Amino acid sequence: MNEIKNNSYNQFKKLGYPTKKLENWKFSNSSHLKKYNTIISDSNIDIKEYLKIKNTLCFLNGALIKESLENCDFKNEILISNTIDIKAKDTIKMSENFNNEALFNLGIAKFNEGIFIEFKKGNKDHIQINVINIYDKKSENMFAPTFNIFKLNKKNNVSIFEKDINHGFDSFNLRINKFICDDDSILNHSSIYQDDTQSNLLRYNYYQANTNTIINIDSFNCESSFNKDFIEIDLDKSGAEATVNALNLTKNDEHADNNILINHKSEHCNSSQNVRNILQNKSTSVFNGKVIVFEGAQKTDSNQSNKNLLLSKEATAHSNPQLEIYADDVQCGHGSTTGALDKNSIFYFQSRGINKEDAIQILVKAFAHTVIKTFSDDNIKKNAQAYIDKWMNE
Amino acid sequence: MIDIKNLKVSVEEKEILKGINLEIPEGEVHAIMGRNGSGKSTLANTLAGNEKFEVTDGLIHMNGLDITEMSAENRSLNGIFVCFQYPVAIPGVSMAYFLRAAINAHLENQGKEEMDALEFLNQSKEILKKLNLDDSFLKRSINDGFSGGEKKKSEIFQLLSLNPKFAILDETDSGLDIDALKIVADGVKEFNGKKNSTLIITHYERLLEYINPDVVHIMIDGKIVKSGDMKLARQVEEKGYSWLAK
Numbered sequence: 001m002n003e004i005k006n007n008s009y010n011q012f013k014k015l016g017y018p019t020k021k022l023e024n025w026k027f028s029n030s031s032h033l034k035k036y037n038t039i040i041s042d043s044n045i046d047i048k049e050y051l052k053i054k055n056t057l058c059f060l061n062g063a064l065i066k067e068s069l070e071n072c073d074f075k076n077e078i079l080i081s082n083t084i085d086i087k088a089k090d091t092i093k094m095s096e097n098f099n100n101e102a103l104f105n106l107g108i109a110k111f112n113e114g115i116f117i118e119f120k121k122g123n124k125d126h127i128q129i130n131v132i133n134i135y136d137k138k139s140e141n142m143f144a145p146t147f148n149i150f151k152l153n154k155k156n157n158v159s160i161f162e163k164d165i166n167h168g169f170d171s172f173n174l175r176i177n178k179f180i181c182d183d184d185s186i187l188n189h190s191s192i193y194q195d196d197t198q199s200n201l202l203r204y205n206y207y208q209a210n211t212n213t214i215i216n217i218d219s220f221n222c223e224s225s226f227n228k229d230f231i232e233i234d235l236d237k238s239g240a241e242a243t244v245n246a247l248n249l250t251k252n253d254e255h256a257d258n259n260i261l262i263n264h265k266s267e268h269c270n271s272s273q274n275v276r277n278i279l280q281n282k283s284t285s286v287f288n289g290k291v292i293v294f295e296g297a298q299k300t301d302s303n304q305s306n307k308n309l310l311l312s313k314e315a316t317a318h319s320n321p322q323l324e325i326y327a328d329d330v331q332c333g334h335g336s337t338t339g340a341l342d343k344n345s346i347f348y349f350q351s352r353g354i355n356k357e358d359a360i361q362i363l364v365k366a367f368a369h370t371v372i373k374t375f376s377d378d379n380i381k382k383n384a385q386a387y388i389d390k391w392m393n394e
Numbered sequence: 395m396i397d398i399k400n401l402k403v404s405v406e407e408k409e410i411l412k413g414i415n416l417e418i419p420e421g422e423v424h425a426i427m428g429r430n431g432s433g434k435s436t437l438a439n440t441l442a443g444n445e446k447f448e449v450t451d452g453l454i455h456m457n458g459l460d461i462t463e464m465s466a467e468n469r470s471l472n473g474i475f476v477c478f479q480y481p482v483a484i485p486g487v488s489m490a491y492f493l494r495a496a497i498n499a500h501l502e503n504q505g506k507e508e509m510d511a512l513e514f515l516n517q518s519k520e521i522l523k524k525l526n527l528d529d530s531f532l533k534r535s536i537n538d539g540f541s542g543g544e545k546k547k548s549e550i551f552q553l554l555s556l557n558p559k560f561a562i563l564d565e566t567d568s569g570l571d572i573d574a575l576k577i578v579a580d581g582v583k584e585f586n587g588k589k590n591s592t593l594i595i596t597h598y599e600r601l602l603e604y605i606n607p608d609v610v611h612i613m614i615d616g617k618i619v620k621s622g623d624m625k626l627a628r629q630v631e632e633k634g635y636s637w638l639a640k
Contacts, residue, residue, distance in 0.1 A: 366485065
């Protein structure tokens with residue numbers, strides 16, 4: 001790992017902080033991230049309350065709190081080791097595209113803590129893992145990089161629900177995850193990011209899907225000053241499926257950014273992307289969605305949708321759905337819409353006696369609900385539904 | 395009930411209604427017939443309070459109250475209902491959620507308690523049955539993926555659920571087969587049996603044969619040029635509008 005870390009640091013030095021000249025950073029600024037350069041792993045906060053939550057792995061500033069494992073029914077179904085100790089290069093190997101990302105390399109170079117969880121072979125029972133990432137930011141300019149790897153063996157059925165809790169100062173949380181999914185496995189990966197410390201979150205999630213693997217990714221983000229997600233999925237073997245559903249709520253000067261790349265590398269694979277942004281005030285969003293259908297990946301079925309609802313004239317949504325197809329027997333669709341609420345819809349409500357403010361609330365919730373209902377995890381569904389009311393009325 | 399005086403309305407600075415005078419007393423059914431583009435739907439939208447339609451002159455009174463400048467929601471709360479010709483589709487909002495919100499807005503305005511879910515469900519099921527619609531209609535998103543006939547029935551369903559004082563049916567008969575037309579006509583008759591007033595806007599006299607309006611008006615180029623009884627509707631069906639334009 002040390003060699004990899006050194007190489008990554010050299011790569012970061014070579015690339016430098018990303019600039020707007022890069023396609024994936026064209027509409028987002030990285031210069032404000034430079035000041036976050038202090039890595040702290042110790043903490044003063046009382047974690048007892050968190051340890052009481054059942055079936056939940058707690059991470060404090062990126063490091064697993066080992067005691068949290070004691071309250072988990074699944075503790076005998078997993079093997080845990082430190083990412084830093086992994087020797088197998090195939091296990092560590094990440095996406096080539098990520099290797100060209102400066103901040104990904106910085107994360108690999110600087111992380112101190114991370115776990116490798118392998119789900120035991122032969123277990124077909126559903127395992128629900130809740131992950132709470134607690135950040136105790138004792139000083140300003142804290143940079144918290146982590147690198148975790150999850151390996152699902154054949155026919156494992158795993159749901160991972162991730163939530164972040166921030167304490168203290170604002171920070172730059174950089175999280176790198178790799179998910180290796182063997183044949184016939186099912187992975188549901190859901191995450192909620194709701195932050196009132198106005199921290200910055202940058203995530204690189206890389207998923208490898210094998211024969212008949214099913215991957216569902218749900219993401220709900222709100223109140224993050226800077227939130228940039230990179231998702232790359234390799235559908236390596238026949239029959240693999242991937243679904244990405246994301247909802248971002250932004251206001252004030254917040255920025256939400258989804259960069260999704262799905263590589264159809266084999267035949268009979270399906271993928272779907274559905275990303276919705278609701279923007280208030282001067283907030284901004286970016287959708288860079290790309291599907292590549294490789295030569296020989298016949299019978300690919302893929303669709304991609306990005307819809308942006310602007311609740312303010314000053315809000316901006318950038319949308320860039322892309323398809324690259326090198327096979328001839330495929331079904332691929334993509335679409336993008338950006339606009340304000342439909343005045344005719346508001347009038348229809350008013351014509352039935354419902355006032356304009358209530359009409360707007362109902363229509364915004366309906367827009368969000370079309371993504372929320374597709375979330376595979378009930379936790380994220382309930383949280384997102386409950387949070388929208390609060391967000392609209394603040 | 396409704397008293398319209400010298401109503402002039404423009405859309406994007408083009409005058410569409412050029413001085414409409416119309417009085418519909420309580421319990422009466424009036425019909426307005428006219429060609430496409432004569433201003434019929436402009437009248438319906440203006441009465442509903444759609445801000446796209448600018449009243450440049452004239453007054454609209456309902457039961458003595460001047461509603462000319464009133465907002466759309468307040469018109470609805472005061473008892474005006476329009477069955478729209480092309481109701482919008484709203485994905486993600488179920489008919490049940492929407493209609494219950496509307497009913498409760500009316501009840502709150504009247505100082506009454508909200509209608510609970512069970513009462514709403516029972517009332518809705520009874521009305522849906524009359525309209526030959528399945529209960530699952532309540533779970534569907536408003537007008538989303540509805541056929542032409544379902545959209546019209548959806549409007550009548552809302553009409554019977556909200557039970558306003560004055561209903562305007564904007565070409566509710568167009569695009570309906572004969573069975574659906576009868577069901578819609580029965581719905582309108584039931585509504586009107588409650589001493590409410592109705593204005594039916596249509597191209598054809600076939601719906602009027604079922605409902606038998608008290609007065610038939612002919613609108614040409616933004617004005618009512620002739621009023622009469624059902625005989626006038628039949629004459630129009632037979633001879634068209636040209637003889638009235640002269």
